[in-house]
Amino acid sequence: xxxxxxxxxAGGPVAVVLAKTAHPDDPGAPGCWFGGGATLPxxxxxxxxxxxxxEIPLHFLCQIDLAQVPPAGDLLPRxxxxxxxxxxxxxxxxxxxxxxxxxxxxxxLSGTPExxxxxxxxxxxxYFPDYREADPRGTVYRxxxxxxxxxxxxxxxxxxADPMLDQRRKDQIAAQDAMRRRLTRAIRDVPARSHIRAxxxxxxxxxxRDLDFEPGDRVLLLTIGADADLDLRMAVDPVVxxxxxxxxxxxxxxxxxxxxxx
Numbered sequence: 001x002x003x004x005x006x007x008x009x010a011g012g013p014v015a016v017v018l019a020k021t022a023h024p025d026d027p028g029a030p031g032c033w034f035g036g037g038a039t040l041p042x043x044x045x046x047x048x049x050x051x052x053x054x055e056i057p058l059h060f061l062c063q064i065d066l067a068q069v070p071p072a073g074d075l076l077p078r079x080x081x082x083x084x085x086x087x088x089x090x091x092x093x094x095x096x097x098x099x100x101x102x103x104x105x106x107x108x109l110s111g112t113p114e115x116x117x118x119x120x121x122x123x124x125x126x127y128f129p130d131y132r133e134a135d136p137r138g139t140v141y142r143x144x145x146x147x148x149x150x151x152x153x154x155x156x157x158x159x160x161a162d163p164m165l166d167q168r169r170k171d172q173i174a175a176q177d178a179m180r181r182r183l184t185r186a187i188r189d190v191p192a193r194s195h196i197r198a199x200x201x202x203x204x205x206x207x208x209r210d211l212d213f214e215p216g217d218r219v220l221l222l223t224i225g226a227d228a229d230l231d232l233r234m235a236v237d238p239v240v241x242x243x244x245x246x247x248x249x250x251x252x253x254x255x256x257x258x259x260x261x262x
Contacts, residue, residue, distance in 0.1 A: 014072035015207030017149040017179060028145030031065030031081060035230050036143025037114025038063055038083050046118055047101040049087045057118045058085035058101055061224060070148050075219060077251055080106035084222055084241060086258060088234055100241055100258035116140055141230045151179045153207040176202055201227045218242040
């Protein structure tokens, strides 16, 4: 496929849903999955977060081969892979820009072996007494293949005083609920072949503005929620990886912000 990804030809916001396959190892989009290991190029170190003089490896959430993402406009690059990482327990109590990383790796990664998250160092209880219990060192989310679906999301007006705000919020909820029902039907239509079967969760890229957590001219690069299938827990659900529109246009993924939706 050619072109870039971001807004529909009609100008409305298009969301790209990261849909789990019905079973973890069902065929999905090549080079795209949740959890497990990341096919980072060997010259790229596993990302870490500095914490009280320690280097804490970030958790690997998912990787996306951009050539597999269905066309939805002109925001995303069409080549390379995006790798999403975060620190789910330390970062919410600190700067949310420190506990998230997105890496854009270009070139042919088809033969690159998967790497697992390195084991984290001991966290002194005086700094964060519940860390070991909440997040055992070396936690790896369940590997699950993904496919992609698109839907037209509703965008909220930039001005919170806009009289159409309440109606647009309702439109946004309705569009997302309709997509959840579509995912549920798609999973139900695949014959069960094991006791492990996907439950629909609306993980997505792009989509409309949501003033609850994302003011300003930023792109919702990834919205991901708690997901028992992946053993993915979070204190606030969902979280959003966002990026300034100008940084995305420059393919500069070094200034990602991790936001929590209350």
